[in-house]
Amino acid sequence: MLKEKHLQLFSSSGQQCRYCDQKLNTDTVALTYSYWRGQLFFCHTACKKDGETEERIACQIIDADCNDCFFFQRGAMISKEASQGHCRKFDKATIAYPVFASGHSCFEHRNRITAQEDVQSQD
Numbered sequence: 299m300l301k302e303k304h305l306q307l308f309s310s311s312g313q314q315c316r317y318c319d320q321k322l323n324t325d326t327v328a329l330t331y332s333y334w335r336g337q338l339f340f341c342h343t344a345c346k347k348d349g350e351t352e353e354r355i356a357c358q359i360i361d362a363d364c365n366d367c368f369f370f371q372r373g374a375m376i377s378k379e380a381s382q383g384h385c386r387k388f389d390k391a392t393i394a395y396p397v398f399a400s401g402h403s404c405f406e407h408r409n410r411i412t413a414q415e416d417v418q419s420q421d
Contacts, residue, residue: 317349333357362405365394
């Protein structure tokens with residue numbers, strides 16, 4: 299159930315789920331935050347987990363940074379904004395930045411490849 303301050307925001311919002319665009323009501327509403335900017339939105343409780351996961355992966359694919367790449371082998375944190383690591387695709391040292399748009403053309407998302415391998419192994 300929403301807190302009073304969120305109920306007031308909900309009352310003045312469009313009252314549509316961020317993820318499925320269906321109408322919301324106070325019995326089925328949950329809070330969700332956008333991946334990049336952390337803006338508050340409302341969604342169905344049932345849509346929240348899958349919606350946040352899909353949004354996170356879509357944003358990480360756009361970012362195309364080593365941090366979320368299948369080939370990145372994480373090493374030591376060098377700051378709260380960066381990690382050292384190793385690129386297994388090109389066999390070289392690299393630095394990864396979470397929630398940062400690097401735009402590497404060689405990027406392959408770590409979850410997408412795992413899901414594809416799972417499907418292929420079932421065939």
